[in-house]
Structures are given as C-alpha cells and as structure tokens.
Amino acid sequence: MSETDPDLELLDESSDTALVLPDESGDADRERALRAGLDEYDLEDDDLALLHGFADDEDREPEAALPVLAVVGRPNVGKSTLVNRIIGRREAVVEDKPGVTRDRVSYPAEWAGRRFTLVDTGGWEVDVAGIDRRVAEQAEVAIALADAVVFVVDATVGSTDTDERVVRLLRRAGKPVVLCANKVDGPAGEADAAALWGLGLGEPYPVSALHGRGTGDLLDAVLDVLPEVSAHGVVLPDGPRRVALVGRPNVGKSSMLNKLLGKERVVVDSVAGTTRDPVDELVELRGKPWVFVDTAGIRRRVHQTSGADFYASLRTQAAIEKAEVAVVLVDASTKMTEQDTRVISQVVDAGRALVIAYNKWDLMDEDRRPFLEREIEQDLVQVQWAPRVNVSARTGWHTDRMVPALERALDSWDTRISTGRLNAFLGELVAAHPHPVRGGKQPRILFATQASTRPPRFVIFTTGFLDPGYRRYIERRLRETFGFEGSPISISVRVREKRKR
Secondary structure (H helix, E strand, O other): OOOOOHHHHHHHHOOOOOOOOOOHHHHHHHHHHHHHHHHHEOOOHHHHHHHHOOOOOOOOOOOOOOOEEEEEOOOOOOHHHHHHHHHOOOOOOOOOOOOOOOOOEEEEEEEOOEEEEEEEOOOOOOOOOOHHHHHHHHHHHHHHOOOEEEEEEEOOOOOOHHHHHHHHHHHHHOOOEEEEEEOOOOHHHHHHHHHHHHHOOOOEEEOEOOOOEOHHHHHHHHHHHOOOOOOOOOOOOOOOEEEEEEOOOOOOHHHHHHHHHOOOOOOOOOOOOOOOOOEEEEEEEOOEEEEEEEOOOOOOOHHHOOHHHHHHHHHHHHHHHHOOEEEEEEEOOOOOOHHHHHHHHHHHHOOOEEEEEEEOHHHOOOOHHHHHHHHHHHHOHHHOOOOEEEOOOOOOOOHHHHHHHHHHHHHHHOOOOOHHHHHHHHHHHHHHOOOOOEOOEOOOEEEEEEEEOOOOEEEEEEOOOOOHHHHHHHHHHHHHHHOOOOOOOEEEEEEOOEOOO
C-alpha cells in the first residue's frame, strides 16, 4: 500500500473498533435532512439524476436451446475465418498457420431471422499424437453434439486423404452435412469447387470466407437442414452466474474446468498456451448451474504480444468483461509473479467479483507452506478483501470450496446499502475521525449515495477534496461494517460549492 499522511496513519491505528450505527428507524429522517441540505449547493444535471435514483439492475433472461451447427475440416482450411464471417465479427482467433484453434468454441449466430449456436473446432487429422490427437478428439465430440455440420474443404487444394477420412467420420455420425468449398475468390475457382462433388456429400457451395463471397447461399443451405428444435442444444437455467477462469499460462485453468465437469472438455497439455479461444461450459455445482469460461493464459501486456497470442489476450479480456466473477488461478508451487499481479489487476479494473485460487497446493511440501502463507499476505496486500481457496485441479482436492467463495463474492458484488443507512454510517465515521485540516480548511461530507451495484459504486458529495488516504480509510471501514468480501468497490467524490445568493 502506498504511503499516507502521518495524520491518516494515526487515524487508521486508532480505529480498530467497529462503528456502532444508530437505529435504522432514524436513517430515513437523516437522509431527508441531508438531501434537503443539498438544495443550497450548485448541482449538475447528472447529480440530480443520481439523487433521483437509478433503475434496477437488468434481469438476466434465460437463453433458449438453439440448434447447434458444427464447422469441421482439416487444419488451415479457413474454419475460424468462416465462423467470424457468419457471426459478423472477429471473435475466433485466426492466424495464417495450421493448428491455431484447439478447443471447440461456441458462438451465438443468426441468419435470416433464425438463431443457432455455431461451434468452431480444431483441425481434424489422421494418426496424430499428443496435443494434435486431443484437438482431433474435441472435433469428433463437436460432431456428435451437433444437429448439423458444415464440412470445410480448401477448393484450391482439392480433396485430400484426410478429407476422405473426415467424410467417412461424418457418414458414421449420420448428421446432415453441408459441403463448403472455401477459398473460391472469383469465377475462376468455380471449377475447383465443382470437383468436390466427388466427395459424395452433395453440392459443394463455393465460398470465400475471407471476402464473404457465397456465404449467403451456404447459410441458406444450412437453414434447410438445421432443425427447428435442437436435439443437442442446452437450455440454460434461469440466470446461471458466469465465472471466468483466468491466470498466466500453464497454471491449470483447463485442468480445473475438466475436473469441475468430470470429463475432458478442453484440451490440456504441458505446453504453455494450449488454450487460445475462451470456452464456455455449463457446470452444475452443489445443485446450482454455473457457466464457467476457460480462457487463454495472459502472458504479458497485450501490446507486447503478436499473432494468435495477441488475439487470445484480447479474447481473455473480453471474457473477463462478460463474466460476473473471475477465479484467478495462481501456481502455489512457484513464487507469485508480475503476471499474476497483472491478471488480478485486470479483474479489479474490469469491476468484476474476485476469487483467488492457489492451484497445485498438493505439490507443496509441509516445510514450505508456512513461508508461503507469509508470502501470500505480502503479495495480496492490495486485495486482502478477496476470498482465497487452496485447491488441486489435478486431483480435485478442495475444489468443493470454490462454490462458497464464489457465492460470497457475488453476494458482495450485488450488495446495495440504503441511502439512509450509508449516511448514518458516514456520519458516525466522520464524528469519530474527521478529515484532517488542509490549508486551514476541512472538507465536509454533505451527502452520499450508492449509485450502482455490480460492482458497488458510491458517490460522496463534499465541500472540498478528500485526501486519497481518507478515501482508503472510508473504503476500509465500509468493508469492515458491510462486508463486500470478494468485490471491488468504487468511491468517487463530487466537490460542490454553495449557491451564490
């Protein structure tokens, strides 16, 4: 923590006892009196809007089960480029080399007024081992869980032995298949596309995923075979909370998701950076549904990355923004690094609830643990409010403790303090420890209100600037009095002057 004014340090040391708030029955009277006092000050339009009150937070609506369309093919035929073209934005990571996509990744899509789930897959190859084998297995799972399949072939190369093997795989699956002849950039390539009739999958649709040529005809054909009612789509229960698994590479995020699911949903390998695209999965823990998102490891600052790692970093940031709570996994077997600290800062800056999970705890020897506890206290001094769990993604040890920590963090993230209660709290706080005098003046707190939740944001109207140390003091006492375990809180100060008569 940064250095503070000596007066504020003395103030902090002498404030160990909790505040005793007055009876709640008087809170409303206090609020009315303080609000009336604001009439003497110059207020801006947004001040008045804030005092008038904000609308309640948006309700989360359950998603319907949508038909599932899988995009498959061998590596580097343009599957992810086609996925980006269909969904209308650059969401899937694309790079001009094979093997960039590894997991099966789902995206919501729409065409001609019909909504469906689009699944991007890694390249399917024959007789491969290691990580490539696991990528191929995920592609096979995507076919099994799809209602229809788009099979992408590179028309400039023609059908290969691998393509023939994929055709046999698709026939065994018995799913409707639409054949996409990709990389047909003009009329000259139509003949190359026509040669793919020989695969025996019906009419090949000539497409340029890069330029958008022919994708409309392809999607029209897809809608003809895609069922109205999905046999495989998942109906999300009402309001499952979204949890992002984040951390630096090779810290165990994908292993954690697989362990929570009880199956090999995402590709795991000892090579750092295996995950590229965020992977969403519905998980039921203790009878409650959660949407867990596995993300790419954050290696370094985004502007210092390139290629697939650059786009993976952007996707990870987007996954944090879309989540409600982030579980930051830290490798307990090594000392905390600057990367770990940066990941935690990303979550806090995004305003998301936070749980810190020390993974690989089972690899720790008994002599190391007491020293690690002291290191953790020093490393996490800025986020002492975040709940911490010690787990092992490999064995599943203590993963059951994740849910209570997530629930506490989300409850804090959703907490709203009534305006009367908040002002009663600040009145007691200021009476016990007033702001230090600066330049012969002492700023006075006029009124405070909670502007929003998710995360809790407080606005304080004052007659002068509040020292950063005093703001931290207010935040600390807010946490001591009202909790807020696992949630960042924001305090903004609006200095207002009295109206001139």
